[in-house]
Amino acid sequence: MPATTPPKGKPTPKREDQRKARRRGLPHELPEASVVGKQGDSEVRDISGSGIQDITGYGTITLPRLSTEPKD
Amino acid sequence: MTAFFGTGASNSVRAALDAIKALPNSGHLLITTTAAGSADPDSTIPSGAAVLADFTFSASAFGADSTAGSFSTKTETCTASFSASTVTALQTGTAASAYITNAGKTVCYFTCSVGTSGTDIVFNSVAFSSGANITLSSFTLVMPQ
Numbered sequence: 001m002p003a004t005t006p007p008k009g010k011p012t013p014k015r016e017d018q019r020k021a022r023r024r025g026l027p028h029e030l031p032e033a034s035v036v037g038k039q040g041d042s043e044v045r046d047i048s049g050s051g052i053q054d055i056t057g058y059g060t061i062t063l064p065r066l067s068t069e070p071k072d
Numbered sequence: 073m074t075a076f077f078g079t080g081a082s083n084s085v086r087a088a089l090d091a092i093k094a095l096p097n098s099g100h101l102l103i104t105t106t107a108a109g110s111a112d113p114d115s116t117i118p119s120g121a122a123v124l125a126d127f128t129f130s131a132s133a134f135g136a137d138s139t140a141g142s143f144s145t146k147t148e149t150c151t152a153s154f155s156a157s158t159v160t161a162l163q164t165g166t167a168a169s170a171y172i173t174n175a176g177k178t179v180c181y182f183t184c185s186v187g188t189s190g191t192d193i194v195f196n197s198v199a200f201s202s203g204a205n206i207t208l209s210s211f212t213l214v215m216p217q
Contacts, residue, residue, distance in 0.1 A: 023079040055205070060192065061214065
């Protein structure tokens with residue numbers, strides 16, 4: 001089946017969006033999420049493409065043992 | 073001399089853990105800039121400390137207990153449940169400690185240290201930027217036998 005091409009003179013929806021973005025002074029396309037750093041098992045990802053580091057963590061609280069020993 | 077306490081259902085270690093883990097039901101885990109080691113749970117959050125991230129515990133803050141290990145290093149463990157494990161950083165700052173509070177954030181049950189290694193809560197960075205996604209993938213309480 002032949003690929004469908006838009007009629008001459010009619011921009012594709014994507015090109016039309018890019019044209020509108022140019023008129024507004026915006027970049028053509030939003031940036032992809034990029035890895036901005038890596039530490040241990042978790043990557044520091046910049047999902048928004050805004051330069052803000054997304055942060056991941058975990059926690060473990062170990063409570064003190066019960067004891068029969070008197071406290072000072 | 074070391075005493076050991078039972079970990080089975082209705083036994084002392086589990087009873088103690090169950091009492092503690094119920095305290096922050098529907099409460100909060102607040103990541104703050106307070107210097108690690110100076111976060112006194114018997115005082116309110118210092119006015120100079122900025123709250124960088126606010127995780128809300130579920131109505132049952134921690135799940136069921138599970139036993140691991142063998143005598144004499146057996147432990148009872150339970151894992152926290154949050155309404156959302158990823159929150160948006162409220163402001164920019166350096167995370168240093170966490171306060172675990174009631175729902176109204178008026179009572180602090182315990183505090184813990186925050187850092188990039190060797191702390192109770194470990195993040196891959198403590199440099200929080202306002203608007204960043206902050207994810208706490210797991211948070212557990214452990215009580216030794």
